[in-house]
Amino acid sequence: MTGCQPLSSLPLLTVQTAPAMWRSYFLLAALLWRADPVSGFSNGKVSVACGDMVPQHEHDPSPAPPPFSITVDTSSFSPGDNITVTLQVASSTPTYFMGFLIEAREAGKLNSQAVGSFVLTDPQESQLLQCGHTQGSGVSHRRGKRKTHIQAVWEPPNNPPQRVQFLVTVVHEFEVYWVRIKGPVVSLKGSTAAPSTPVPAPTTSSTPLSEPFSSAGCGRSKSCLRDPVGCHPESDPACFFLSFVTDQPGSSVMFELSGPAEGYLAFALSLDKWMGNDEVYMCVNDGGSVTISASYVSGRTHPELEMQQNLWGRAWRFADGSIQCRFQRKTFLPHAEGRFNLNQSYFLFLANGRSHQGLIHRHDRQPLISTNQKEITGHPEDLCGSRSPLLIKFHGVLMLTVWMWMVSTAIFIARHYKNTWPETTVLGQKLWFQLHRTMMVLAVLLTGVAFTLPFIYRRGWSKRAGSHPYIGCTVMALSVIQLIMAALRPAPDSPRRIIFNWMHFVTGTGGQILAVACVFLGVAQQALLLPGPYSPAMLTAWLLWIVLAHLLLQIHSCRLRRGGSSDSEDKENIRFAQSGRQQPEEKSQVKKMVFVVFLMGNTAFLAAFLKAIASV
Numbered sequence: 001m002t003g004c005q006p007l008s009s010l011p012l013l014t015v016q017t018a019p020a021m022w023r024s025y026f027l028l029a030a031l032l033w034r035a036d037p038v039s040g041f042s043n044g045k046v047s048v049a050c051g052d053m054v055p056q057h058e059h060d061p062s063p064a065p066p067p068f069s070i071t072v073d074t075s076s077f078s079p080g081d082n083i084t085v086t087l088q089v090a091s092s093t094p095t096y097f098m099g100f101l102i103e104a105r106e107a108g109k110l111n112s113q114a115v116g117s118f119v120l121t122d123p124q125e126s127q128l129l130q131c132g133h134t135q136g137s138g139v140s141h142r143r144g145k146r147k148t149h150i151q152a153v154w155e156p157p158n159n160p161p162q163r164v165q166f167l168v169t170v171v172h173e174f175e176v177y178w179v180r181i182k183g184p185v186v187s188l189k190g191s192t193a194a195p196s197t198p199v200p201a202p203t204t205s206s207t208p209l210s211e212p213f214s215s216a217g218c219g220r221s222k223s224c225l226r227d228p229v230g231c232h233p234e235s236d237p238a239c240f241f242l243s244f245v246t247d248q249p250g251s252s253v254m255f256e257l258s259g260p261a262e263g264y265l266a267f268a269l270s271l272d273k274w275m276g277n278d279e280v281y282m283c284v285n286d287g288g289s290v291t292i293s294a295s296y297v298s299g300r301t302h303p304e305l306e307m308q309q310n311l312w313g314r315a316w317r318f319a320d321g322s323i324q325c326r327f328q329r330k331t332f333l334p335h336a337e338g339r340f341n342l343n344q345s346y347f348l349f350l351a352n353g354r355s356h357q358g359l360i361h362r363h364d365r366q367p368l369i370s371t372n373q374k375e376i377t378g379h380p381e382d383l384c385g386s387r388s389p390l391l392i393k394f395h396g397v398l399m400l401t402v403w404m405w406m407v408s409t410a411i412f413i414a415r416h417y418k419n420t421w422p423e424t425t426v427l428g429q430k431l432w433f434q435l436h437r438t439m440m441v442l443a444v445l446l447t448g449v450a451f452t453l454p455f456i457y458r459r460g461w462s463k464r465a466g467s468h469p470y471i472g473c474t475v476m477a478l479s480v481i482q483l484i485m486a487a488l489r490p491a492p493d494s495p496r497r498i499i500f501n502w503m504h505f506v507t508g509t510g511g512q513i514l515a516v517a518c519v520f521l522g523v524a525q526q527a528l529l530l531p532g533p534y535s536p537a538m539l540t541a542w543l544l545w546i547v548l549a550h551l552l553l554q555i556h557s558c559r560l561r562r563g564g565s566s567d568s569e570d571k572e573n574i575r576f577a578q579s580g581r582q583q584p585e586e587k588s589q590v591k592k593m594v595f596v597v598f599l600m601g602n603t604a605f606l607a608a609f610l611k612a613i614a615s616v
Contacts, residue, residue, distance in 0.1 A: 046101055046140050050114065050131035053101055053169040053180045054302065061179045061302045062172075063264065063284045063360045064291050067095050070102070070168045070183035077156055077164075078189045082119070085183075087168055088149040096146040099171035102139045103131055104154055107163035107185045111298060114138055115164060119153040126150060162188045176359065180304045209317035213241060213258045213324055219382035221245065225348055227368045229384060233258040237322055240368060242267050242350050246342075246377045251331055253342050253376055254313065257283055258324040263355030265323045266363075268297070269346040269376070273369055273389070279340045283316060283325035284355055290316035292325050303360075331377055345373035348383070366526045388616045391457040392527040396613050398450035399522065402443045403515045405606045408546055410439035411512070412598060416553045420588055440486070444479045451476045454527075468521040471514050478511035516543065523609075530612045542605040549598045556590060 049055060069090035072083050085102060089095055103114040113132035118139040120126050125147060129138035139152045156164070166183035215232045218224035222245035231239035240259035247254070259265050263285055270278040280303050284291045292314045295303035313328040331342045340346065351367040353360060366387045374383060388396075414436045424431040451472065454462065462469055485504060490496045520539055523530040 046099075046129065049101060049169070050103070050129065050138055052298075053103065053167060055099070055169065055171060055177055055179075059175045059177075060359055060361060061304075062176055063282050063293060063295070063303065063305075063355070064286060065293055065305065066090075066170060066178040066181050068097060068168075068170050068178070068181070070166055070181065072154075072166065072184045072186060074186065075184070076187050076189045077160070079156055079158055079160060081156065083154045083156075083186060084121075084151060085118075085154050085166055086149070086151050087170070095172065096148050097170045097172055098144050098146055099141045099177075100147075100150065101129075101169045102152060103137065103167050104164050105167060106161040107165040109161075110165065110167065110180075110182075115161060116154055116156045119155060121151045121153060126152060156188075160188055164188075178305065179302060182305075209315045209324060209326065212317065213243070213256050213326075215241065215243075217380075218243065219380055221380055223374065223376075223378075223381045223383060225350060225368070225370055225383040225385055227350070227385065227387070233324070237320060240350055240352070242348065244376060245380070246331070250377060252328050253331060254326065254328045255281065256324070256326045257281070257350075258322065259350075259352055260321055261285070261323045261352040262321060263353050264360050265325070265350075265352050267351070268349035268367075269340050270349055271346060273347055275349070275367070278349070281327070282360070283323050284360060285318060285323060286355070288318065290318055290323060290325055292316060292327050294329075342376040345375045345378075347373055348385070350385070365529055386616060388528045388613070389457055391453045393613055393616075395450045395453040396522065396528045397610060398446050398453075400519065400606060400609050400613075402446050402450070403512075403519060404542060404609070405602050406439050406443045406446075407512060407515070408602060409599065410436045410443065411508070412546075412549065412595075413439075415550065416557070416591065417595065420591055437486070441483065444483045447476060447479050457527075465525055465527075466521065468518060468525060471518045471521065475511055475515045475518055478507055478514070482507045482511060528613065528616065530609070530616065535609075535612065538605065538608060542602075545601050545605065549594065549601075553591065553594055556594075 046055070054061075067090060069088060071086050071088075073086075074081075074083055077083055087097075087100055087102065089097070102118070104116050105114055106112050114134065114137035117134055117136035118128060119136075120128060120139065123142075125142055125145070126139050127142045128136040129140055130136070131138035134157070141147070141150075154166075163185055164187075165185045167180050168183060169177065169179050170181065171177040212234045214234045215224060215226070218226070222243045225242045227240040228238075231241070233239045233241040238260055241257070243256045244253050246252070255267075257265050257267055264282055266280055266282040268275070268278040268280045276297060278297045280295045280297055282291075282293050282295060282303065284293070292311065293305060294311055295305050297303050310333055311327045311329055313326065315326045317324040329342070333341065348370040349367045350369075351363040352365070353363040355361065368385045368387050370383050370385045372383075374381065413432050417432050418430075421431045426434040429437075454465075454469070482504070485500065485507065489500050489504070520536065522528065523535040523539065
């Protein structure tokens with residue numbers, strides 16, 4: 001929001017020959033001249049927001065219906081006509097607005113540039129902006145003063161579109177504002193487009209529900225999407241539930257939405273599995289009552305409220321930390337721009353999150369997304385969905401397979417089994433070394449594959465994953481370094497071998513510790529949120545299992561060494577003569593049994609996590 005420029009961009013180098021005092025004065029003057037206010041655009045110079053009409057306030061817009069209306073004095077126009085546009089308080093509750101931005105755009109193409117230009121009726125309270133290529137194509141406030149009414153006159157361009165719709169963003173306070181409220185549509189006289197009347201202000205009339213929703217009839221008389229699969233909203237307070245059923249003539253659809261949420265529940269209709277350009281329906285807790293509204297999300301932006309008069313039969317229930325809401329919507333909305341007709345197939349998104357005084361925040365968990373597209377008015381189905389994208393699931397499966405099973409096993413072999421198979425070789429190398437090397441090379445390759453999957457899914461860097469991606473990048477770098485060092489290792493009798501051994505140990509141990517930390521952080525990520533506290537507890541149990549196995553073999557090895565050194569030389573000779581190879585064989589059998597149990601335990605832990613990933 002600030003217009004402050006970097007110091008390197010300020011014109012300070014032209015006075016290098018002046019005395020130091022004058023340079024200081026010049027610097028101060030330049031800073032004062034170049035710095036813009038930083039406390040919001042209270043002066044109304046909001047040209048930077050002309051495109052998406054979103055204030056740069058770093059807060060979410062209010063999901064509640066706006067208590068303001070925008071009207072016009074005519075429903076049709078010709079080139080050269082003047083249309084008076086009025087923004088005013090429409091609520092019976094006393095309120096006000098401090099800032100606004102009004103534009104006119106071609107109806108049906110609301111993401112296009114503003115058309116026409118405005119003439120001010122009150123230059124003390126409003127000012128003209130250049131939105132796009134036309135001067136005066138936007139009008140905003142001049143100062144941050146409380147207002148209840150503002151007017152401006154719109155003049156159409158020489159070659160106007162057939163239908164024009166007015167949009168307004170209204171700021172009540174810095175943290176409370178509404179974005180791109182859709183106003184009336186006016187039509188060019190003589191065009192084929194039907195005249196449109198001003199859009200009435202949204203209504204929030206709804207009635208409380210007396211009974212919770214039921215899953216009876218799912219897949220038979222109505223379509224349902226549930227999480228967990230097969231849950232029942234009437235008896236399970238943790239059940240997320242969306243159902244919809246078409247009326248007998250097929251002219252409207254009734255939706256029911258239920259789930260645990262203190263703030264809001266929402267579902268969206270989408271043409272793909274990415275949030276953006278979707279139709280969203282929200283049930284928002286606002287002081288103990290629930291506001292039901294329709295909105296539209298263009299790109300990864302805040303929801304923009306749509307016309308609400310196409311929703312009816314609204315009812316809600318808020319009890320025991322759960323929100324339930326019901327409404328009906330027409331199947332076809334031919335005159336509502338940007339709305340989805342319900343005879344088409346869409347992916348369904350189901351999300352919940354926090355709200356504060358009717359303001360919604362980003363969803364707490366990854367949305368539940370239906371596995372396949374569903375025709376809303378089609379035959380009833382019991383739908384399935386997932387909260388984790390397939391690429392992220394593969395990422396989790398590969399990383400857990402590598403670091404829970406493969407790397408821990410390879411380290412276990414190298415640490416305790418170098419002398420277990422002394423005579424066994426594979427391709428000219430000892431068996432332990434071939435197993436260790438093969439597993440480690442595969443681990444680095446699979447880690448590299450898994451490392452790329454989140455970047456492919458996110459199409460870049462994730463800004464909401466905390467320290468997980470940073471630690472992951474460090475683990476990836478250490479894995480590659482470890483592989484390069486192993487390939488360039490000196491000969492066993494080289495004086496530099498001791499340096500390699502220490503570097504190999506430090507790099508490998510550091511990479512393993514960071515990888516374990518990354519796994520603990522990974523199971524708590526929104527995109528792969530495994531059940532808690534089950535998942536952290538299972539990871540802790542696996543870690544203790546690894547430590548216990550290492551300690552067991554370490555103690556076993558120490559006892560054997562102690563037992564051998566305590567005997568006298570004569571007893572040692574007698575025992576060696578009598579038992580010969582009995583002790584090495586017994587020692588080998590014990591270690592082999594421990595190895596088998598270790599593999600079984602590691603495999604059981606991995607299988608439990610793979611099952612958990614498959615269930616999300």
